[in-house]
Amino acid sequence: MSGTLNAVPGVNTAPSTTMTLLPSNYINTMDFTNQYLPDLNEEEFERYGPRTVSGFLDRLGAETPFESDLLKWEEQGRLHIKYNAISIVYGSGNDTAVCTISDPGITACNFRVSQTVLLSSNSNNTSDRAIITAVSGLTFTVAFYTASGGTISAADSVTAFAYGSEFKKGSNGMISSLDPTPNIFETSPVIIKDKYQVSGSDMAQIGWIKVSTEDGATGYYWFIKGKSETSLRFKDYLEMMLIEHRVAEAGSGAAAATGDTGNKGSQGLFSAIETRGNVWSGGNPTSLTDWDTMIQRLDKQGSIQENTLFVNRQFSLDIDDMLAAQNSSGVSGSVSWGLFDNDKDMALNLGFDGFHRGGYDFYKQSWRYLIDPTLRGGLVGGAVNGILVPSGTKDIHDHNLGRSVKMPFLHVRYRKSEHEDRRYKSWITGSAGGASTDDSDSMKVNYLSERVLITLGANNFGIFKS
Numbered sequence: 001m002s003g004t005l006n007a008v009p010g011v012n013t014a015p016s017t018t019m020t021l022l023p024s025n026y027i028n029t030m031d032f033t034n035q036y037l038p039d040l041n042e043e044e045f046e047r048y049g050p051r052t053v054s055g056f057l058d059r060l061g062a063e064t065p066f067e068s069d070l071l072k073w074e075e076q077g078r079l080h081i082k083y084n085a086i087s088i089v090y091g092s093g094n095d096t097a098v099c100t101i102s103d104p105g106i107t108a109c110n111f112r113v114s115q116t117v118l119l120s121s122n123s124n125n126t127s128d129r130a131i132i133t134a135v136s137g138l139t140f141t142v143a144f145y146t147a148s149g150g151t152i153s154a155a156d157s158v159t160a161f162a163y164g165s166e167f168k169k170g171s172n173g174m175i176s177s178l179d180p181t182p183n184i185f186e187t188s189p190v191i192i193k194d195k196y197q198v199s200g201s202d203m204a205q206i207g208w209i210k211v212s213t214e215d216g217a218t219g220y221y222w223f224i225k226g227k228s229e230t231s232l233r234f235k236d237y238l239e240m241m242l243i244e245h246r247v248a249e250a251g252s253g254a255a256a257a258t259g260d261t262g263n264k265g266s267q268g269l270f271s272a273i274e275t276r277g278n279v280w281s282g283g284n285p286t287s288l289t290d291w292d293t294m295i296q297r298l299d300k301q302g303s304i305q306e307n308t309l310f311v312n313r314q315f316s317l318d319i320d321d322m323l324a325a326q327n328s329s330g331v332s333g334s335v336s337w338g339l340f341d342n343d344k345d346m347a348l349n350l351g352f353d354g355f356h357r358g359g360y361d362f363y364k365q366s367w368r369y370l371i372d373p374t375l376r377g378g379l380v381g382g383a384v385n386g387i388l389v390p391s392g393t394k395d396i397h398d399h400n401l402g403r404s405v406k407m408p409f410l411h412v413r414y415r416k417s418e419h420e421d422r423r424y425k426s427w428i429t430g431s432a433g434g435a436s437t438d439d440s441d442s443m444k445v446n447y448l449s450e451r452v453l454i455t456l457g458a459n460n461f462g463i464f465k466s
Helices: 056-060 222-244 269-276 288-299 313-324
Strands: 062-066 071-075 082-090 096-101 115-121 127-136 139-144 158-165 183-187 190-199 278-280 306-311 354-357 360-366 384-390 393-398 403-408 410-415 425-430 442-455 462-465
Touching (some): 056 222, 222 442, 269 278, 269 384, 278 288, 288 360
Parallel strands (some): 062 410, 278 462
Antiparallel strands (some): 190 442, 306 384, 393 403
């Protein structure tokens, strides 16, 4: 029989910090007028384990400086010409035809006279080969090589690509040249800030509990924990901004915001994949057939053979279940994978690190950002179950450097000049904690960074959405 997971204890996502940091916010059960001191464990218990989610971009990319307000780079386009939405009107006897391109975003036909093309029906198994005799705007005229003329129905939508050219003996060369179309992308950096503040009087208050945080900070003063957690949270924000952010559209409230709030925005990783990459929606791919569909899409992109899947818990389990189902028999009913049979008395490992299919390697890693219940874990609207990230590097022309460079598919650019480094700034103001910048009886720890994420070859990435 199946069971249910009790709702209690549930997931507590209530914030553990408040806008005002006072001793009462950290310890509120001690009565110092009592003659007996409380008997407490002096060390704080880390009941939620590691709470930070940063590190994803550190593992995958690189960081390089830049100086301008705008970043531009150029990516290679397709080498060959292909149009997927063409209507066809036949001439007398079907020996010739006028083809009109209706692909989205196409404003002119790049085919040239004397090029040979393959015409393929988008609805059935018919195709023709022809030579181009005229080109004008979005239309091109072809003459078929078969005596019976074209075989594709005039009602069908047609796909066509050029596969060569043919000229008569003693003829002139190609009428026009075919220049590469630049694929130039641009993005802007975002400025991220945070602050931690504690009064000088409160800094003199000694807490009872020894605190420690994920970055190694430790001590008996509660303000040490507040400062450290602000720093950890800021580092998480640095990464989450580059993952989640998007460009502010013209006419949007963010673009029109006045004062110090609002800016142009910036294209984060998810937005880049959704607009320029491969989107799997409607649930996770849970069968080999589903993954074959994804592989066939990757074949049409950069065909990067090694890829890593960063997934939430359910997606990870779905992949494990799919792979476990590929072998359901063995000696005495046991299950086996790999080079050696599992002994029937040993503990069975039903977790998989990845799989190889159709010439592609997919490595699987759980991503805390998609699992953490205070972040994307458990979301329904706009849920992201995982992303596919290609391995390796890509050659691009960097317009700021003025030359071709080899960069990881993901890399972070931060603002820096000879006199200013804005990768990660932290400074203390006030009159407490060693600072003496003004007459404020407090210690203010300020954080600032200006950075942007560059997603190269987003057509090789994938995002899996519910």
